[in-house]
Amino acid sequence: MTRFFINRILSTIPVLLGVTIFVFLLIQLIPGDPAKSILGGDATAEAVESLREEMGLNESMIVQYTSWMGQLLQGDLGYSHTLHTPITEELLPRFLNSMILTVASLLICVVLGVVLGLISALRKGSILDKASMGVALIGASMPVFWIALMLMWLFSLEMGLFPVSGMYNMRSPGGWMDLLHHLILPAFATATVSLAVIARLTRSTIIDTLQKDYVKYFQSFGLSKSKINIVHVLRNSLPPIINISGMQVGYLMGGALFSEVVFNWPGIGQALYVAVTSNDYPTIQAGILLIAITFVIVNLIVDLLNVWLSPKLQDSIKSNAG
């Protein structure tokens, strides 16, 4: 089993390597000269040429890639000629801010989605079920930026409950409570669509599991319904719920970019937007890479969780190894 876990973790290395090559090539394919866009249209040919030399753009692609990889392995994401700062310094704190937003919205959509789905499934056909599934359908059909604007208008402008933008209040000492206060609206805006998706999937999975012979069998022993629902129904519905939640992380990271723009959240989305518009290739590369790595790690976690949750899967792994 340990060997499987180690193998699975090692197997992410070629994937990550592939991601770096892909990202590198993608940037090479984008038309336009980065040196020219940094210096502006009025720059002389000599100035552009010397900056190209400085940035290493005249080297062959293989040399450029290996030197970039060499930096990466040392934890150095490169240097942004547009911002005149090392990218690690600029991007990493922003990436962490984005992760705060993503993780918060993931928590919201998983917890609320599962609870809503569970209640709907257990009260299948009731008004509660129809209402929450109706709301879920509407929620899943709304674009993130629009939800963000609506939430901002309703809760910040009309009711004044939450701050309009930013991560901390500039005039206060900050701290956890302040962060949380700023986090709630963007996190909800980001989470809505995924929440609806998870709620609907949870509902249908739970309804399926409720029909399983073993659930009915345990009911025939007169065990209390709530106990069976938690111990057997929810437990056996977890794998698909975890799978879909893992897939939602990608959507959440994408949706977070919109929320960041609307709520002025200092995350990686804003930075990438600026980088793309100014042809800041090293920053774009680094940003895509960070997001890709996160995605690979999330998938790894989902896979390992699924194995951990399924005795049958563990056995088939053992017999394959033996």
Add this chain to the structure above:
Amino acid sequence: MIQAVRKKEAFLNVTNLMTKIHTPEGSMTVLDHINLSIDKGDIMAIVGESGSGKSMTIHSILQMITKNLLDSYAGEIEVEGKSILDIGEKEMQQIRGKKISLVAQNAMTSLDPSYRVGKQIIEIILDKTNLSKREAIEKALYLLEEMGIDEAKRVFQSYPHQLSGGLRQRVVIAMSLACDPDLIIADEPTSALDPSVQLQVLELFKKINRDLGTAILIITHDFGVVARIAESVAVMYAGQIVEQGKTSEVIYNPQHPYTNSLLNCIPDLDWIFLDGVGKKPLFQIKGEPPNLMNLSSGCRFANRCHMAKDICRSKLPELKKVHSPDLNHLVRCLLTERRESYAK
């Protein structure tokens, strides 16, 4: 040595049970005037083809028909003299598992794949009794050993998918005994098993009955199973009991044409190995059971009965005693009634 005769003590009494369920076309009577009586220590069988109401009978007894499906119950179901049809869900939970428990129909799918077998047995014991966890583990191991499982400890620690079909069936039977019920109801307990294992499981039921005094109600479509294990049998057709009595009486002296046909449907080895000469085609009951939504006023079996007369199609026979050494041999057939009256 003379063994004391076990005094029969009534346990389950079903009187004129009528169960109606909702269907898209309206309310449907799936059980019609079912009368059953099981004493402590009895082994009884209910036989019938699919859709005859066998499973509905046990689901009615345990009151496990889902609310959305159930229209109404009528009649009476008594456990130890106490009516259970109008008691609440809480009290009913005290009867399920503790007084009457079910042996799952399909052992392959009736155990939770996510938990070890032992844990599932303990879960029931802990929930329904006051035993400590340690005692519950001991009891579960004891039950598994009683089921003739050699490596009880290993089975206890296994997940369901790691066990063979026969072992799983034994586990399910052990589970049904977890809270020392007075009656276990086994719904087609051998249908999913290899023939060699079927016999072992039936022997196991007999052993449980002998050693623990547990009454057993076995639901099956196989008269072979009935003959091997049951003391009495009820034959069901289209929601009604058509014949009922001691197993030997019903098998050797069947009075209802349907029972007769069912018995004729069993292929024997002669039939299987006889080639060409003298080989009769295997008996089959032609036609299909009637639609319960659209019943004629006559006998429900009339349309498939090779003996049916005109009167069979217009008058519904009642379940009546027949002249037989078994005083409780009942048959629902007008022709039998008529024959009996001539004999007198």
